[in-house]
Amino acid sequence: MKHRLGFAGKKLIRIALLLLGVSFVTFLLMSASPLDPLQTNVGQVALGSMSQEQVEALLAYWGVDTPPLTRYAGWLGDVLKGDFGTSLLYRRPVLEVVGERLSSSLILLLSAWILSGILGLFLGVVAGAFRGRLPDRLIRGYCVVISSTPAFWLAILLLLIFSVWLGWFPIGMSVPVGMESSAVTVFDRLYHAVLPALTLSITGVANIALHTREKMADVMESDYVLFARARGEDARGIVLRHGLRNVMLPAITLQFASISEIIGGSVLVEQVFSYPGLGQAAVTAGLGSDLPLLLGITVITAAIVFGGNLVADLLYGAVDPRIRRGAAKS
Amino acid sequence: MEPILKIRNLSISFKQYEKGTKQRKIQTIRNLSLEILPGQVAAVVGESGSGKSLLAHGILGILPYNSQMKGEILYDGRTLDKKRAEELRGREIALIPQGVSWLDPLMKVGPQLFKGKKDAQTKTRYREALARYGLGPETEELYPFELSGGMARRVLIASAVAEKPRLVIADEPTPGLDERTAVRILGHFRELADEGAAVLLITHDLRLALTIADQVTVFYNGETIEKASPEDFQDIRRLKAPFTKALWTAMPEHDFKAAEIEGPGDVGGDA
């Protein structure tokens, strides 16, 4: 137990350092940009008609007049106090915007994460067990085609089929246009989340299934499976008893590693479905040079990704007897 | 007495790519013939990596998909085809593999031995087998990585013995063991034969094989080059093939005699 705590502690320190790195790199990239936030957001014409003081006030607002390092130090100091700054476009605290957007994205992310994980594991195990035969070819074909398909185009395709052509789902927005947000029911939210979640799941499955298939194929070629066959165990029993068990560990790592991919996919998919989630906010912040917001989004998603990796490592240690018992003994 | 296993002109080959796109057939076993009576230990001796294991897999019907088998295998007087092998393996015909890597690393020994069965009868059968080799019930709770090399071998032997097999195929059961443990493990095979089972011992270690075998088939480059009884190995003049002579000379106790007789001949040649 002590060993495990020490392990987690070390990992936490590493994560903190990585997050510091992420924030610094993001900050550097944003402030290295030659794009002028005033021109993008206020416009050349409007700027021309402003007085010197007004322009200076805007420069100060967008932070263009402060040297980048001073600005970063200030930002970091505030973050340590729990303040991620104010979004320049939304004119609200970054944490508030991120919280709101994240909670709206959460249905998408979670359902896609779970669905693609279960389906990917299942398809991967089946393909690996039937390596080289028809089920394997079909599943692998699906995975290769899907991983060659841009997520946003798949989203457009689903939108064309289910919303425009069949009319089953709304074209966009997570709530019906013109409705008071308090009047929005859970059903409405879910209804609008179906297509984006579906898109994310379809794309997420491919990667997990392909990797699980590799592992499963390795397991099926292992000495212990050969021995199980030699001992007269039947094919079904071998897949369920030995295959699943040994594919489970890599599957844990795979599942938590897919968090980053799903968040990435949500950026594209939310854009197509104009779903007001975190991904859409990231695009808006990027296009509008809203440094505090984009910085906040990047650091918080990175924290989620690293957190996922940590959970995977800890789970791995709890599940794998070689680590669990090995550590207990030493 | 009728032989329990009769192998006639068995050939096993598999396809492999050479450099680029050329494909070739690799013949690992050519025209092997062998008979084992109940109560006998038959040793098949060949150098490491010569595909001896394929013989075991061929009998059990678990060859890899890119391989081909020709010839005839008779078990108990009837042809042993894939279907019959599937019915018999793990029951009448048992494999004892090399070592611990042949056990599922993530499953405890007990459930692994029981093959998913949970009835008391199966459990007792395996517990008795484990006990026979000095392994208590606590072994069932261990994971393979917690077994020592010798323990792992005894678990593997118990896995076969519990089924009371008529034919035991032991595939390289001794590498990585110290001399004493190896001799003890081989002793267990002799015991099984003495109780009436037929034992096919596949190994690279001629010297150890001679301690328990009733007949020895030496195998070089896929070809059977020598069939002999252990007594033949008392005297090098009774051995025919140069490779066997070389093996014989390589045995420590014959070291000094090597100088007295003519050299072992061209080992790496067309033997």
Place this chain on the structure above:
Amino acid sequence: MRKQINQRQKAKILAAVVTVVLAAVTVCGILFTEAAMETDFLSRNQAPSAVHIFGTDWMGRDMLFRTLAGLSLSIRIGLLTAAISGAAALLIGIGAAVLGRKADASISWCIDLVMGIPHILLVMLISIACGRGFTGVVAGVALTHWPSLARVIRGEVLQLRQAPYILVAEKLGVSKMRISAVHMFPHLLPQFLTGTILLFPHAILHEASVTFLGFGLSSEQPAIGVILSESMQYLTTGKWWLALFPGLSLVLVVLLFAMLGERVRKLLDPASVHE
């Protein structure tokens, strides 16, 4: 008797065919770039027909030409970025394995950092830093695709370093750089080549995605991302062909690259001797 064609010969033929097709698309795209920009207000918003197989858009531009030009652009950017990424992966991977523990630790820290930010977000950020446009998207895609290949190469090199002939060379005092170049590189080549070719699909997809979001190529260029982004405005009015054909063609091109990578891997991978 007809000689039977085996898996590897098939792979060779297929790889050759795929390469020719991709090259043809690239050349056609360059030749048709002019035609892709040509407006014809008399034939606006036409559904696919014999004259315009992929239809026309709201400015009467032929969608087939636009798609070809876009694919060509994608392939060229893909080649450029995959080449840069591959070279970076090679250098970084070897560096991590050869330059000692500290270098290895810091490189693996950098890889963790890059992997921690969702990929598309990082491409966006780098593109912003370079002022978006062509430079932005090339930098963004090229600078984010090296980690996985670098890891593979690092592992390879670490294994190679234990090989007897490398150990001997080290004992003989051959310099690290020379060992890397003369003794290691030839052995890394298969992994490196396959890895780099397999970077293409990812590079192309990310270029299209980032351009679609508005962080990549400018809207005047007939890039697939631009075409699809524009098509979004016309979907509700039923102009499905604006999105369907360009997207489908992109999927095909990416699939071809993926197939090419697979075949090359099959040919070079020693582990596939049994198949």
